[in-house]
Amino acid sequence: MSGAAIPLGAALRLPAPAKLNLMLHILGRRADGYHELQTLFQFLDHGDELGFALREDGEIRLHSAIPGVNHDNNLIVRAARQLQQHSGCPLGADIWLDKRLPLGGGIGGGSSDAATTLLGLDHLWQLGWSEDRLAELGLGLGADVPVFVRGRAAFAEGVGEQLTPVELAEPWFLVAVPQVLVSTAEVFSDPELTRDTPPIKVRSLLEGGGRNDCQPVVQKRYPEVRNALILLNKFVPARLTGTGACVFGSFPNRDDADKVARQLPAALPSFVAQGRNVSMLHRKLATLAKK
Numbered sequence: 001m002s003g004a005a006i007p008l009g010a011a012l013r014l015p016a017p018a019k020l021n022l023m024l025h026i027l028g029r030r031a032d033g034y035h036e037l038q039t040l041f042q043f044l045d046h047g048d049e050l051g052f053a054l055r056e057d058g059e060i061r062l063h064s065a066i067p068g069v070n071h072d073n074n075l076i077v078r079a080a081r082q083l084q085q086h087s088g089c090p091l092g093a094d095i096w097l098d099k100r101l102p103l104g105g106g107i108g109g110g111s112s113d114a115a116t117t118l119l120g121l122d123h124l125w126q127l128g129w130s131e132d133r134l135a136e137l138g139l140g141l142g143a144d145v146p147v148f149v150r151g152r153a154a155f156a157e158g159v160g161e162q163l164t165p166v167e168l169a170e171p172w173f174l175v176a177v178p179q180v181l182v183s184t185a186e187v188f189s190d191p192e193l194t195r196d197t198p199p200i201k202v203r204s205l206l207e208g209g210g211r212n213d214c215q216p217v218v219q220k221r222y223p224e225v226r227n228a229l230i231l232l233n234k235f236v237p238a239r240l241t242g243t244g245a246c247v248f249g250s251f252p253n254r255d256d257a258d259k260v261a262r263q264l265p266a267a268l269p270s271f272v273a274q275g276r277n278v279s280m281l282h283r284k285l286a287t288l289a290k291k
């Protein structure tokens with residue numbers, strides 16, 4: 001991406017971590033067309049970074065462009081404007097984005113950027129909004145925004161907004177990034193999508209199991225994703241996250257994950273990161289609260 005680095009003048013720098021959907025079941029379709037899910041979210045210690053500085057004139061300016069996303073449609077700008085409108089805050093902000101997460105990868109980059117913007121500006125503008133209020137506002141921006149606002153690994157139901165925090169093992173993940181952009185809307189409108197998985201209880205899930213119901217449709221439509229799953233499966237059980245395109249496998253330590261990463265072809269970029277039950281954003285905010 002063409003993003004300027006975050007300048008030293010930014011008053012606040014905050015991470016926007018990626019997430020994985022460790023499993024994703026589709027239970028049915030609601031009257032409004034959205035799908036009822038059960039999914040398990042865990043954060044990664046890898047992500048984008050945002051910088052914020054206060055503006056007295058009420059303007060919201062994002063200084064880093066993402067190719068293909070115009071300024072006003074960027075989830076960062078939309079999140080900032082929503083918070084401004086709903087809080088009646090007269091202040092504005094200069095915002096910078098160091099974009100490291102792939103777009104449309106199923107690792108939640110856009111949603112995480114939006115959540116970091118909501119929490120970052122709540123801090124900068126000293127609004128004192130509760131997490132509940134910020135999560136509710138975030139849901140209007142995207143189904144995955146609330147989990148990033150709350151920052152706890154969670155079992156999610158509904159369209160992803162009913163969250164039950166969970167304590168999971170924190171293994172290392174190798175995340176492969178097929179060079180293709182998967183459209184979430186396209187996957188959810190595929191007639192072949194499994195939409196009738198019976199609901200499960202969180203306890204049975206934590207004992208292992210689960211799958212990603214989007215995977216058969218995505219690997220059929222996107223050969224890049226199919227190939228990535230085949231390649232990674234040679235080393236470790238591989239699975240799709242969200243609606244893709246990223247696929248991942250888990251390892252007990254960083255070295256094992258790095259070894260496999262080195263054996264993947266150059267045409268399939270990847271990164272290694274640790275699964276975390278508390279997001280890096282919330283760890284950073286906790287240190288600011290102590291100051």
Ligand SMILES: C[C@@](CO)(OP(=O)(O)O)[C@H](O)COP(=O)(O)OP(=O)(O)OC[C@H]1O[C@@H](n2ccc(N)nc2=O)[C@H](O)[C@@H]1O
Nearest residue numbers: 033034035106108142143144159160184185188242243244
């Ligand atoms: C399914 C997940 C799992 O994390 O996929 P990823 O986007 O992360 O891959 C997300 O909940 C996705 O959330 P998000 O990416 O915010 O989706 P949205 O932009 O709200 O939805 C894009 C389109 O997908 C369909 N959609 C999305 C979510 C859902 N539960 N049911 C749906 O049918 C709708 O047609 C919607 O218009």
Ligand SMILES: Nc1ncnc2c1ncn2[C@@H]1O[C@H](COP(=O)(O)OP(=O)(O)O)[C@@H](O)[C@H]1O
Nearest residue numbers: 074075102103104105106107108109110111113
């Ligand atoms: N700040 C942002 N970062 C990433 N994508 C954004 C952002 N703002 C808007 N978008 C749009 O949202 C789409 C999906 O975003 P992203 O979160 O990267 O994918 P996914 O939901 O699959 O993880 C992108 O393809 C892009 O068009």
